[in-house]
Amino acid sequence: MINIIGYPEARLALLFSEWDEKTYHVRQVLNWIYHHGAEDFSVMTNLSKSLRAKLTDYFFIGFPRIEKKTVSKDGTTKYLFCLEDDSRIESVWIPDTGRKTLCISTQVGCRLACTFCLTGTLGLRRNLTAAEFIGQYMAVNQVLPEEDRITNVVIMGMGEPLDNYEPVVDGLRLMVSPEAMAIGNRRITLSTSGLVDKLEKFQDEDIHVNLAVSLNATEDSTRDAIMPINKKYPIRVLLERLRQYPLKKRRRITFEYVLLKGVNDTPEDAVRLAKLLKGIPCKINLIAFNGFEGADHQSPSRANVLDFQNYLISKNYTVFIRKPRGDDVLGACGQLAAETLAVS
Ligand code: SF4
Known part of the structure; x- marks a missing residue:
C-alpha cells in the first residue's frame, strides 16, 4: 500500500x-x-x-504522529514526531506579528556535518518520504487553533533538503499546487548549504519558492573547517551558480550567516562578505550562534554582531539579525536533534 x-x-x-x-x-x-x-x-x-x-x-492516508510538544517561553513550539520506523524528527512553529512560520525537516539527521549544528552530529540516518516531509505541516496545522494556523514554511529543520531531492521536490509541488496545499510560493523558503549540482537541477523544476543559502564564511579555509561541503563546492563555485540562478522579478536570495566567535565574525569578514556578494540580489540574515552541549563554538558578543551588521548596511545590503527563537527548548537554528538523540 x-x-x-x-x-x-x-x-x-x-x-x-x-x-x-x-x-x-x-x-x-x-x-x-x-x-x-x-x-x-x-x-x-x-x-x-x-x-x-x-x-x-x-x-x-497517513501523517507522521506528534509524540511531544514543547513550548518555549517566547511561544515558539517544538513538535517531536515519531515516524513509522520509530525514527524521530522535529518541526518548530514560530509565532510572530502577522505570521506563523513552521520550520520543517527533510531528513533524520544530516550527513553534511556542519560544526555549528547539532543535527550534523547525528550523521544521516535516513531520508524522509514526501509524506513525512509535508505531513509535518499537515499534522501541526491540524492541532493548531484557527488563528494560529501556519502562514509560512521554512525548510530549514533537520537535514539538507537538496540531499533528499525527489521527495522534497514532490512535496514542494504539492505545497504550491492550488489543488493541494495551496501555499503561495513566496511563503515558502528552501534553505540549502549549497549543493551546487542540485541547485542547478532545481532551477529547472519551475518551483519558485524563496531560496536561502547558508554561507557562514568568507574564506574557503574557514568554510572548509565549519562546513565540509565547501571542499566539494568552494565559495567561488557556489556564488557563481547563484549569480546565474534565475530569480523572479523582485525576488532576492537570502544568505544565512551564523556568527561564530573568533571564527567568522571579524571586521575583515564583514568586508570580504560585502565584496563576495556584490551584484547578487540578496538580503543577509545574521544569526548569533545558538549553543548546545558539546559544541565547539561560542556565541559572538552583541557588539560584534551589531558592528558586522552596520558595516554591511553601510555597503547598501539589507541585513537582519535573526532573533533566537525557542532556544530555551533547543528549537532555535542549529539546535534540532536533541530529542532525536535522547530517544536513540
Ligand atoms: S546546518 Fe543544515 S546542512 Fe549543515 S549539518 Fe545542520 S542540517 Fe545539515
Missing part, C-alpha cells in the same frame, strides 16, 4: 487514466485530503463507490 500524502499530482492523474477514471477526480481527491484533512476515502462522497474502492485498495 502506498501513502497518498505526498503522492505526486501528475502520477495520480496517470493512475486515474489507467483506471479509466476522469482526471478531474484528481482535483476532488486532493481537495479532500489537503483542504478538508480527510483521513479516510469513505468520506469522499462526491466520488463514485467504485473509485473509492480502488483508492482504498491502492492507497492509505
Whole structure:
C-alpha cells in the first residue's frame, strides 16, 4: 500500500487514466485530503463507490504522529514526531506579528556535518518520504487553533533538503499546487548549504519558492573547517551558480550567516562578505550562534554582531539579525536533534 500524502499530482492523474477514471477526480481527491484533512476515502462522497474502492485498495492516508510538544517561553513550539520506523524528527512553529512560520525537516539527521549544528552530529540516518516531509505541516496545522494556523514554511529543520531531492521536490509541488496545499510560493523558503549540482537541477523544476543559502564564511579555509561541503563546492563555485540562478522579478536570495566567535565574525569578514556578494540580489540574515552541549563554538558578543551588521548596511545590503527563537527548548537554528538523540 502506498501513502497518498505526498503522492505526486501528475502520477495520480496517470493512475486515474489507467483506471479509466476522469482526471478531474484528481482535483476532488486532493481537495479532500489537503483542504478538508480527510483521513479516510469513505468520506469522499462526491466520488463514485467504485473509485473509492480502488483508492482504498491502492492507497492509505497517513501523517507522521506528534509524540511531544514543547513550548518555549517566547511561544515558539517544538513538535517531536515519531515516524513509522520509530525514527524521530522535529518541526518548530514560530509565532510572530502577522505570521506563523513552521520550520520543517527533510531528513533524520544530516550527513553534511556542519560544526555549528547539532543535527550534523547525528550523521544521516535516513531520508524522509514526501509524506513525512509535508505531513509535518499537515499534522501541526491540524492541532493548531484557527488563528494560529501556519502562514509560512521554512525548510530549514533537520537535514539538507537538496540531499533528499525527489521527495522534497514532490512535496514542494504539492505545497504550491492550488489543488493541494495551496501555499503561495513566496511563503515558502528552501534553505540549502549549497549543493551546487542540485541547485542547478532545481532551477529547472519551475518551483519558485524563496531560496536561502547558508554561507557562514568568507574564506574557503574557514568554510572548509565549519562546513565540509565547501571542499566539494568552494565559495567561488557556489556564488557563481547563484549569480546565474534565475530569480523572479523582485525576488532576492537570502544568505544565512551564523556568527561564530573568533571564527567568522571579524571586521575583515564583514568586508570580504560585502565584496563576495556584490551584484547578487540578496538580503543577509545574521544569526548569533545558538549553543548546545558539546559544541565547539561560542556565541559572538552583541557588539560584534551589531558592528558586522552596520558595516554591511553601510555597503547598501539589507541585513537582519535573526532573533533566537525557542532556544530555551533547543528549537532555535542549529539546535534540532536533541530529542532525536535522547530517544536513540
Ligand atoms: S546546518 Fe543544515 S546542512 Fe549543515 S549539518 Fe545542520 S542540517 Fe545539515
